[in-house]
Amino acid sequence: METVSNPGKRLFIGLILGTSLLLCLVLVVLWVIPFIGLQNIHPLASGLLAVALLALGSMILWSSIGLVLNILLSRSFPLSSRFRGITIKLFLPLMTLLGRLFNIPRDDIRLSFIKVNNELVTSERGRFQPHEILLLLPHCLQNSRCPRRLTYDINHCKRCGECPLDGLIGLAETYGIRIAIATGGTIARRIVVQNKPKLIIAVACARDLSSGIQDTYPIPVYGVLNQRPFGPCLDTLVDLPNIEAALQRFLAVPARS
């Protein structure tokens, strides 16, 4: 079976702090370089620039410290609703660059990002009606010998039990949520546009999950990694109880009987 390393949250926290210190260093350099020249323009110019850069630096540090505290203590802080956006839009691209500098495997950063994203998304627990949740699945969960075409309608599955789709469709029926299967990023985006979910529970590999989380922002995505006993994209599996636990966490109403 293919093994997946588990870098956890520490890698992410380290990279966030590294990235924000690097950004602050850039701001200090921006301040120092024109310092002498600005004094010639106006005696207050360098002071004003220093104040502006200090404010920007404080914002970066506040975001990163707030994000780290949010992750460590699993509770929200003022403006914490913005942390997911800051993580996705600012920190992840910069952390990937920083990771490349320090030879940290890309997948380790992705796994760490997914873990932290899930914790931030979990702060929205208990807020969703069943019809607002979309369970988005990759086509590789379908048995590779199954002749059924499910991309346009997952109900074409005859529920033979030969692959995880049987159980997943059953879960969607029990809880009354939407369910769809995507063969790639473009179809996944189309499904999201058509269904307009308020929360997505997505199953995929680390690469597809991290790009999907970025693509669909600001819609919150709770990511569940698939298991790949036969390698990537072939007869993959998923932990059903894990998905059911996530559903129960996010739903505002109890399951339908």
Ligand code: SF4
């Ligand atoms: S449960 Fe059976 S019919 Fe449905 S997708 Fe899997 S193999 Fe095909």
